[in-house]
Amino acid sequence: MEAASPGGPGAPPPPQEQGAARASVGLLRRVKGKLCTWNILKTIALGQMLSLCICGTAITSQYLAERYKVNTPMLQSFINYCLLFLIYTMMLAFQSGSDNLLYILKKKWWKYILLGLADVEANYLIVRAYQYTTLTSVQLLDCFGIPVLMALSWFILYARYRVIHFIAVAVCLLGVGTMVGADMLAGREDSAGSDVLIGDILVLLGASLYAVSNVCEEYIVKKLSRQEFLGMVGLFGTIISGIQLLIVEYKDIGSIPWDWKIALLFVAFAVCMFCLYSFMPLVIKVTSATSVNLGILTADLYSLFFGLFMFGYKFSGLYILSFTVIMVGFTLYCSTPTRTAEPAESSVPPVTSIGIDNLGLKLEENLQETHSVVL
Template sequence: MDQHTEHTLCGKLSSACGFSSFNFKNIFTSRLLKTIALGQVLSLLICGTAVTCQLLADSKVETPMFQSFLNYTLLLLTYTTFLCTRKGDGNILQILRTKWWKYLVMGLADVEANYAVVKAYQFTTLTSIQLLDCFVIPVLMALSWFFMKTRYKLVHFVAVMVCLLGVGAMVGADFLAGRVQGSTSAVLLGDSLVLLSAILYAVSNICQEHTVKNGSLVEFLGMMGLFGTLISGVQLAVFETHAVSSIKWDRCIILLFGLYVSIMYALYSFMPVVVRLTSATAVNLSLLTADLFSLFCGLFLFHYKFSVLYLISFAVIIVGFIMFNVVPTSSAPPNNSAEEFANRTAGSSSNPLMDADEEAETFIAVDNCN
């Protein structure tokens, strides 16, 4: 094989893997470090909701729909109220006239995803939930491919496999530590609920990504607050009226409810910002560490047994997350502009992360001006 042929094959392989214009000296850029940090902030927030839910459950309070209703109501009182003060095309009446059905679908998917995964704990084990909940990632990638026209490279698929390997290590640590939670009363039903919640989360997240990257964050959160409150309010009235009325309110219960709602409000307010800067798939990869943060908290609060596999799992997930974000995805060009797309790609800088960062900053600046 001559040198020219070898060089051509290496170039094709690098392009397929996503390294054709990548400089390994620029791996740990400020953008990548910021992406990792923001993702772990989201994981910590989810950890906070998990811990408060566990503390409420220990206090014999199991009202997932009521808790969601409080969160959506807080979004309604802030973001939806702000939308009501807008004038022109951004007014809430104009949004409802043109986009009501889109936000209805998003709100329904989000509410039911939360409800399905919580109900799954009554029928299946924590191990099944941790494993099957990862199904959201391939579903998200498929939806992104078809609806967002996102094109992944080989390194992205390898990165996802690395992250899932980290989840496997976490589940293995749970098994070795004998930490079994949940139920086995109807495993098939419970597993089906987890898969359903993963699909609904994927639908909700891909809609969220499309909305926040092409519109206003306030509009998205305001509409989620409006439709989320309506949908969860109806389900609350149907399914949890008795459970809420039987709560024995005291200072501790009120504090836990307040803490849970505050964390959820922060999560819902902050997550669209991170999705806009990265992608729904990248965000969900970073959220795989949330269970590990919950486990670390459980070492002190619930006396879980420590395993070194937890640390290995965390490290593996972070490595996979870095692999996924270090090479940016691309978008499929329209059929009639493939040549223009190729020319634009050829004229870009040698550091794709810097290009992506500049595009994100430009988008945010334009959005703020509007």
């Protein structure tokens, strides 16, 4: 009986092939261990929750505009700021010490006026841009806020990025480009706009103001408290949007054919926007403003999916591809935490607030720190 030849069917694979197989398996395990963690899955879930809130505001606004010819973005924002004022500003009014409303106003009133102005005008400029430019321009130029946000985070929050973060942002923007291409193929680009240049400028200004607002939000919720941010935005947002409402929309409000359906849509918009403002600081506290902005890029896609049934949009497989690409980029960004190069001696006083958000997120912060050490 002949001995089996080295190259026969029963012979073990060469050592080189065994080594390559082990290396591949080890690489897959490392990738899985790095991406499939509770911290990353939690971040993805929280980001998509915010996207659904934005989707809710978009759907209700579009329904008001198309079915009832109601275009009052400032009124809708004013209602949201009033809710923030009634909840969070009143909470500050009953706080003591450095968390008290009067103390904050005495020390930092002008800073929060600027923050409220940036937040109100960011919302207004983006909505107004749709009257002048195209849907494609708004979707593409709105992404300008992400590099602006990263630059502001670098200088203000001392965030330091790795190569993987820039790759992840590029992947997310590629997904947005895919979504825009799908819109054009599906025929959603049905208007050239009345003045494209003005519309594009409004989008760029709005995106930049969003970036300013988000960086300030991250600084405040991480250094001070969530209640302070929401309370002061609610206070000055109500004042600023109320004044602007009387100037630019008083005629539109007077012509609204009020009934229970329109009122219900306003309530639905207010609930979605209030949830967005209330939950976003919680997500930013355990991640960053940049990662949140990458995560909510899928909001337009959720709106498109709902639009298939509510507004008769045409479906395209590119929407699924776009969603997948954005989620891959978002996951890549979250897989590696950014570094912080903040000076050892900070001029910010120690945090004395022990609100519900700080207590509730203590476990998440500890998990994130552990995750950073492991990586």
